[in-house]
Structure formats: C-alpha cells, structure tokens
Amino acid sequence: MSDVKPAARPRPLSPHLQIYRWQWTMALSILHRATGIALSVGTLLLVWWLVAAASDAASFQTAQEFLGSWLGILMLMGWTFAFWYHFANGIRHLIWDTGTWLDLPMAYRSGLGVVIFTAVMTILTWIAGFAAF
Amino acid sequence: MQHEAHSLRTTLGRVRGLGSAKEGVHHWYAERWTSIALIPLNLWFIAAVIGHIGASHAEFIAWLSRPFPAVMMILNVALIMYHTALGLQVVLEDYVHNELLKTLSILAVKGACLALAVAGIFAVAKISFGA
Numbered sequence: 001m002s003d004v005k006p007a008a009r010p011r012p013l014s015p016h017l018q019i020y021r022w023q024w025t026m027a028l029s030i031l032h033r034a035t036g037i038a039l040s041v042g043t044l045l046l047v048w049w050l051v052a053a054a055s056d057a058a059s060f061q062t063a064q065e066f067l068g069s070w071l072g073i074l075m076l077m078g079w080t081f082a083f084w085y086h087f088a089n090g091i092r093h094l095i096w097d098t099g100t101w102l103d104l105p106m107a108y109r110s111g112l113g114v115v116i117f118t119a120v121m122t123i124l125t126w127i128a129g130f131a132a133f
Numbered sequence: 134m135q136h137e138a139h140s141l142r143t144t145l146g147r148v149r150g151l152g153s154a155k156e157g158v159h160h161w162y163a164e165r166w167t168s169i170a171l172i173p174l175n176l177w178f179i180a181a182v183i184g185h186i187g188a189s190h191a192e193f194i195a196w197l198s199r200p201f202p203a204v205m206m207i208l209n210v211a212l213i214m215y216h217t218a219l220g221l222q223v224v225l226e227d228y229v230h231n232e233l234l235k236t237l238s239i240l241a242v243k244g245a246c247l248a249l250a251v252a253g254i255f256a257v258a259k260i261s262f263g264a
Contacts, residue, residue: 033224036220036221036224037221037224039217040217040220040221043213043214043217043246043249044249046210046213046253047210047249047252047253047256050206050210050252050253050256050257051252051253051256053190053193053194053197053256053260054255054256054257054259054260056190057190057191060190060193061190064187064188068187083175083179087172087175090168091172093168094165094168094169097165125179125183128183129183129186132183132184132186132187133186133187
C-alpha cells in the first residue's frame with residue numbers, strides 16, 4: 001500500500017442520474033428511501049399522540065380531532081401508503097440480503113408484487129379504519 | 134501489513150482517505166434486525182390504531198395501561214426510532230457533502246430520534262403507572 005495523499009487519488013464515480021433511462025426498479029428503489037423519510041416525519045405524530053394521551057383528556061381530544069380532520073386523514077392516508085410500501089419493499093430487501101431473487105426478471109416480478117401488495121393493503125387498512133369508526 | 138503497522142498516519146486519516154472504520158457492519162446489521170423486529174411490532178401497531186379510532190381518552194388510557202399493550206408500544210417506539218436514526222444517517226451521508234454540515238446534521242438527527250424515543254417511552258410509562 002503506497003502513501004498516496006487521499007485528495008490526489010481519483011475516486012471512482014457512478015454515472016450521474018440524468019444519463020439513466022428511467023426504469024421501474026429504479027423508481028421503486030428511490031420510493032423506498034422517499035417513504036422512509038416520510039415515515040420518519042410520521043414519528044413526530046406518533047409521539048405527539050402518545051404524549052397527548054399521557055398529558056390529559058383535553059390534549060388527547062385535540063390530537064384525536066386533528067387526526068380526524070380532513071388534513072389529518074389525508075396525512076394518515078399518505079403514511080399508510082408509505083408504511084405498506086416500506087414494509088413490503090423492506091422485506092424484498094431482506095430477501096435480497098440472503099442472495100436470492102437478485103436476477104433481473106425476479107427484481108421486476110417482486111417489484112410488481114410490492115406495488116400490488118401496497119395498493120391492496122392501503123385500501124384494506126382504510127376499509128377497516130372506516131368500518132371501525 | 135508490515136507497512137501499515139509502521140505507518141505514521143493516524144487511523145482517522147486512513148479512514149478518511151481510503152477505508153473502513155470497521156463500524157459499517159454494525160450499522161448494516163442493526164438496520165436489518167430492527168426491520169425484522171418491526172414486522173410483527175408494526176402489524177400489531179396498525180391493528181391497535183384501527184381498534185382505537187374514535188376511542189375516548191379514558192378508553193385509550195385503560196387499554197395502554199395494561200402490560201402487554203404497554204410493552205409492545207414501548208418496543209415499537211424504541212425500534213422505530215432506532216431504525217429511523219440508522220436510515221436517516223445513510224440519507225445524510227449520501228447527500229450532505231460538507232464534512233462539518235454532515236457531522237452536525239447526523240448528530241442532530243440522532244439527538245432528535247433519541248429525544249422522541251424517550252418522550253414516547255415516558256408517555257407510555259406514565260400512562261401505565263397511572264400518574
């Protein structure tokens with residue numbers, strides 16, 4: 001190993017994003033990160049809900065009313081989608097980590113499976129939600 | 134190997150220039166085991182939330198003060214916040230290129246995740262112990 005200065009050594013660089021043709025697998029990969037970030041924001045709501053419940057009945061009422069408002073429901077719908085997508089695609093990642101399904105046909109097929117699962121579970125969650133209401 | 138042993142370069146210098154801090158495996162592994170644990174925890178959480186739509190404060194408190202829901206909720210909050218901290222760290226490492234800004238933003242995210250975890254766990258504990 002030679003003592004080359006780090007700055008002087010050119011590091012390998014991936015091709016930039018704009019030269020790629022858009023593909024499903026790529027969009028799904030980006031969506032995994034996007035939903036992860038969205039869910040991170042959602043943790044604020046989770047903690048608010050719990051802290052409100054621990055505070056008093058009025059605070060809990062405020063939180064529940066916000067969650068039941070059109071804005072609250074819209075946000076919850078977004079997070080429900082983000083959750084089921086991140087959930088299913090996360091399992092897809094765990095399967096990849098075992099070294100299976102890494103070939104291109106399976107990457108597309110499992111990706112389609114994730115999309116269908118997300119759509120079905122998001123709709124089912126809201127059917128259950130409105131039925132419980 | 135012989136050269137490395139006698140090098141005057143610091144470990145930090147070597148890491149910044151070329152290689153591994155030998156901590157990546159821990160991060161990679163923690164991101165995975167938290168995700169596996171979150172599969173049953175989050176399914177429970179979704180079902181629990183749906184079950185408490187429109188619940189009164191008294192009903193919600195009565196439910197969350199029971200041991201099983203309380204422990205599940207604490208595990209849920211703890212692992213969600215840990216998984217979130219690990220994930221957001223990678224996002225920041227990828228997109229923030231200024232060294233100081235990157236370090237500070239990662240610290241801020243980890244601090245915020247810790248604070249949220251403590252707040253959530255404290256809330257469940259307070260409800261459970263009935264104060």
